[in-house]
Amino acid sequence: MSVTHVELPASSHIHPPPDTFIKKYVFSLDHKVIAIQYFITAGLFLVFAGLLAELMRVQLMGPNNHVLSVAVFNQAYSLHGTAMVWLVGIPIVTGAFGNLIMPVQIGARDVAFPWLNMLSFWMLPVAGILVFASLLFGAPQAGWTEYPPVSLQLPLGESLSLWCAGVFVIGVSSTITGLNFLVTIVKMRAPGMTYTRMPLFVWATGVTAFLSMIATANLSAALAGLFIQHNFGVPFYDVTRGGAPVLWQHVFWFYSHPAVYILILPAFGIVSEVIPTFVRRPIFGYKAIAYSSAAIGLLSFMVWAHHMFTSGLQHWEQLFFMLLTMVIAVPTGIKIFSWVTTLWRGKIRLDSPLLFVLGFLSTFTLGGITGVMLASVPADAQEHASYFVVAHIHYVLFGGTIFGIFAGLYYWWPKMTGRMLDERLGKWHFWLMYIFFNLTFLPMHWAGLMGMPRRVATYDPMFAGTNLFVSISSFVLAASILIFIYNAYRSARYGEPAGPNPWGARTLEWMIPSPMPYYNFRDVPIVLSGPYDYGKPLPYANISQDLAMTPVR
């Protein structure tokens, strides 16, 4: 391999690091610090939103339970959904992982607009405060989708304005992050890093950034519409004055369907990074995985109305959205088949990141299959708005995104903090979470098909056994997260130093010390080929070659 002369970026000189506490840890411009800020803030929201879910499960332990009033129950599920999607899921997969890893993986010293990056982060706590403050003034009760007219009705919608404002703020933050990341990926890749040499996590983050930029702008407009309807009576959704409630469903899902891909694509990216590292072989079908991300991204804009099959669409609309929804299963299938094939003839090390990835593949597959069932318009008639859908969304967003997030946390924790997590605790965490995740959400499919609707505070006594079982499982599921929290604490106190490359991975973030130094690379690296060719020499020039290639563990 010959190293030709490469033009280095003009701005590649190193600025001096910040020296005051505020500049270093609070209003930091450093993408790695911002990533950790995202992790901590969204982690707090995760605990809060998770507790709301457990409150719901307490209420649902028996029919005609009166632990919560109906209003509080409604607020609990509405804020659970709102917080999990906007304050936990999207900030962690884009803001936290995207910031922590993407710039380093492309060999950049920071994102394109560090100041905007900081602004994006600080919108997250503002949004969180706005959304949770709505609890004090009567939080909205119509679920995270807030369909009008019911969301506009008193006494349900008293603080709908706060909810709109909170989600609007996080939407703007997400748009800005998307724009920032996309410019970073297009413009700031290290010399030699062509698009087909980018790590797959960068591909996933790039497509996600594109979705955040386009779809989330639409969310802002939709929320503005709901806000002015609510506060000034502008009759977009008011049927008594010619408005159309179904219009909201269109504009909302035009954002919110891409949003589920915003949530899942970075998790796909994490899976694509973890698998080759722990299987010790090149990923199978690099291009197929990369291009299928792009295909999913584009298709995701054309399937939104499959959330609305029961709201009286035209026949051609039903056919169109059904067909495209089924088509989107194909690129998703390609990814899963490629990942499974990568395991074939590897030298697999079953450490906790890989365990979470295997759990991801196992549960996400079921979520994908039920997704196809939901795509069929007639079958959807039985499944829509029932516990079947609740089960499906948790299989893809908990079994998918949350398992992916934990895989990423176990994988990049040493890079982020410089210390290892405890492997034995990690395995306990995984097995408890995997088993009780399935025990919690699998029975919901059955309850839904048998006729249990979602968003109810009580139910037909025929579902009592199922719901009690689900509630008890969900308590253990929530408790399994405590193991991770303890593990993180233990790692901070007693964790062994990680060294630069504890897993023997080959992407650029492992070529620099852990935790990553300010400005990442002393010299800008030069990339000579793709990142997954295990068994071959490292494909980089201009990096310190003394970093160990072999896994130390």
Place this chain on the structure above:
Amino acid sequence: MAAANAHAVSDAEYAEVSGHRLLGFLFFLISDCVIFGNFIFSYLYLRNAAPLWPPVGIERPYLYLAAVNSIVLFGSGATMHYAMEGMRHDRRSQFIGYTLATIVLGSMFLGGQAYEYTHLLPHTTWAGTTFGASFYTLTGLHGFHVFIGVIFLIVVLLQTLRGTYTQERHFGLTAATLYWHFVDVIWVALFFLFYIY
């Protein structure tokens, strides 16, 4: 490695950073376009769902004022173009003159719109009908963009007078021009949707 002194920005570095900013600004305009797209979709959806359009008792907006106003706005697009040409060829007075003209034309457009809101649509209110909702939301949002554009131009004009921009380094002006043309293009769509279609 590259320049050691972080304060003196080299030409190459300026070009690189403004390249990033240009792309970022284009992305911003795309997402802004989506916001207009959302409300245009809503307008067409409501219009399609309505039995009668415009709704009973609602007058169609007055075409002639809007036509004059459109000419004013497109004229401001032309003056903006010549202003930029002036900057590119380092003709300062051409730049300043044409930018001033753009600001005046933009303000005239806003004045025309204000007159239309207050005098020409006595029965159409924002909260009254779906027509009013779409009309005032979209044209209001556009008017707000024009207003921001005028402020933007005033700021870059003041900065030019203070000597911030040169023939080679004027990213702020490029952004202002792009923004102004973007606002023009959006108006074409709105003019067609509300006054002709």
Place this chain on the structure above:
Amino acid sequence: MKLEQREPLLDSGFWRAVAVMTVISIVLMVGVVVFPVEKYLPEAANISKPIDDLFKFCAFFGAPIFVFINGFLLYFSIRYRRRPDEPIDAVGSEIHEHHGLEVTWTIIPSLLMIVLAVLSYLVIPMYYPTNQAFASAVTLEAIGHKFYYEFRYPGLKQSVMNELHLPIGVPVTVDLTSAEDEQDVHNGAVIHSFWVPEFRVKQDMIPGIVIPIHFTPSEIGMYRIVCSEFCGLGHSHMWGKVIVQTRAEFDAWYADQQRAAASPIAAPLSLAGGNPSAGQTIFNAKCTVCHNAAPFAQRKVGPGLAQLFDDPDHPDLVTGKKATPDNVADILEHGAHGDMGVMPNMQANGLTPKDVADLVAYLRTLR
């Protein structure tokens, strides 16, 4: 694989694993085919079976996909685990693409999806009428209210609340919509949903739009109507009944309804013998959705009812009459509407005359 190697790429262990997974898949696929859905959830309309068959189609092909993915995950991660005696930096196979395989797993799912889409599209017209042919069928109107269903039959003057009587074997078209008396977005109609799980029919009831659905009840019985679209504080309690009867039973019921319409004055409710504790049970089960057993100001949808009979600030009921037991019973029986919203009548709330007497007795114990 054209690569010449001593050891075959796909060894006997691989094929044994494939054999095991194939057997499991076949068992599951046969299980899907023979699974008696109707034993768990009756297939009570003509469209139930085709919809279940679509579900089974997905499950039939989903099962092997699920088994093979999970099976390979398990098999590979055990079979290709790095053994303790292997070097720590041992690497696996270099094979990183195989076009035949990748094309296969693109084409086969695509074909399956197209078949599923076509099959689904054939079922859609069975319940969404696409042409005027269905106009000849019996047409009912179903209107969603907060929080009950109203059904209107042709030739019947009054509506039937929460109970949909249908004769077996007769095709019906139900026109679904949602309405309230208030013409105001803050109190007006909301989106409900009409779901009969035993029919496999679900359709949103949307204010301002009438959506017809079409089906033929095919099994005698009593089934649930469930609201599956969140519609307000009473959503959890919005349940109705479908009663599928023989033609003779239906005709008898219909004749009863016509008689009732002709002589609207039923015997006045007797409040004698009301049982406060039975009333409390009913209150907690049904009324607490909208009312608190607390002073007037603690409203939910309607006012708090604790001082119903001696509230100096509110001597009159919403109907404008004095707060006497008989006038309260009148509201319970016929419903009312006022500035806070609509109180459904006794039929919509599923109350018997005895329940009304119990409730009044209970309300009188509150102070």
